Amino acid sequence: MAGKYKQTSIEIDSGSGFCFGVSRAVKLAEEQLAKGGRLISIGDIVHNEEEVERLHQKGLISSDLDKLTGPPGTPVLFRAHGEPPASYQKVKQEGRSLIDASCPVVLKLQLRINKAWKEALAANGQIVIYGKKGHPEVTGLCGYTNNRAIVVQHPEDVAQIDRDKPTALFAQTTMSYKGYEEMEALIREHLSKPDLLKVNKTICGQVANRMPNLKVFAAKHELIIFVGGNKSSNAKVLFEVCKSENPRSFFVSSLEEIDEKWLEPAVASIGICGATSTPLWLMEQVAESMRGILDKKETTI
Numbered sequence: 001m002a003g004k005y006k007q008t009s010i011e012i013d014s015g016s017g018f019c020f021g022v023s024r025a026v027k028l029a030e031e032q033l034a035k036g037g038r039l040i041s042i043g044d045i046v047h048n049e050e051e052v053e054r055l056h057q058k059g060l061i062s063s064d065l066d067k068l069t070g071p072p073g074t075p076v077l078f079r080a081h082g083e084p085p086a087s088y089q090k091v092k093q094e095g096r097s098l099i100d101a102s103c104p105v106v107l108k109l110q111l112r113i114n115k116a117w118k119e120a121l122a123a124n125g126q127i128v129i130y131g132k133k134g135h136p137e138v139t140g141l142c143g144y145t146n147n148r149a150i151v152v153q154h155p156e157d158v159a160q161i162d163r164d165k166p167t168a169l170f171a172q173t174t175m176s177y178k179g180y181e182e183m184e185a186l187i188r189e190h191l192s193k194p195d196l197l198k199v200n201k202t203i204c205g206q207v208a209n210r211m212p213n214l215k216v217f218a219a220k221h222e223l224i225i226f227v228g229g230n231k232s233s234n235a236k237v238l239f240e241v242c243k244s245e246n247p248r249s250f251f252v253s254s255l256e257e258i259d260e261k262w263l264e265p266a267v268a269s270i271g272i273c274g275a276t277s278t279p280l281w282l283m284e285q286v287a288e289s290m291r292g293i294l295d296k297k298e299t300t301i
């Protein structure tokens with residue numbers, strides 16, 4: 001039937017893509033690279049291979065702080081996740097200039113944790129962080145407690161918490177509200193007195209609110225193409241959310257992975273969405289590519 005592909009609508013989810021902190025970090029990196037010369041990012045600036053590659057082409061180098069690669073004297077960039085105090089010292093020792101692209105929300109959280117840590121020292125208390133062990137943001141946060149914070153990720157980790165000490169609980173910014181509530185309940189139960197626990201609301205809505213919004217988006221369209229990096233854990237989780245709402249959801253990390261067969265049978269609408277690390281330009285390219293496939297199919301009916 002002529003027109004069945006032509007009429008297909010394509011929508012890019014306005015809530016997908018970089019959060020404010022990551023957009024800002026990429027912008028700061030691009031501004032520096034536009035001046036000429038190279039720039040060293042400590043770790044990949046974002047968990048998306050395509051975006052990292054685009055910035056590498058412009059002169060960005062990803063490196064460990066302990067084994068700095070790149071020409072001597074090249075400035076260093078801290079990404080949105082933030083860094084512990086030791087990293088700032090290290091950059092100073094190396095005599096490098098620093099572009100601190102730590103997200104302002106994370107910087108505020110570091111200050112809050114540091115203040116709580118000083119109070120805990122005076123009151124024989126403890127700091128607990130709900131987050132992913134080894135995640136760069138968590139490593140950074142722990143640095144503001146002299147690496148003495150207790151990181152809890154799974155229920156069994158609660159056993160490490162001293163039952164009788166005043167406890168200040170914080171969360172990594174990208175954890176889910178539900179997970180935090182469950183962890184809070186477990187810790188309260190574990191402590192000898194529930195009022196020993198002080199909970200700080202530190203989850204960032206930029207990521208936590210995406211899940212419910214994405215569910216609505218995935219259910220609204222007949223076909224979903226989720227664009228995300230293969231290394232991004234956030235992408236995997238959000239893709240599963242799409243898939244549970246809409247079984248006709250497909251994951252792509254690059255344009256080459258798009259399969260024309262996904263359009264059989266024809267659909268009335270296609271939704272394109274992505275993770276917090278997915279650049280908008282990549283979702284736009286996927287939309288363009290889908291439009292091209294639809295046009296081609298239309299002419300061959």
Ligand code: SF4
Nearest residue numbers: 019021103105173204
């Ligand atoms: S999720 Fe929130 S706190 Fe974390 S980098 Fe993005 S904007 Fe900043």
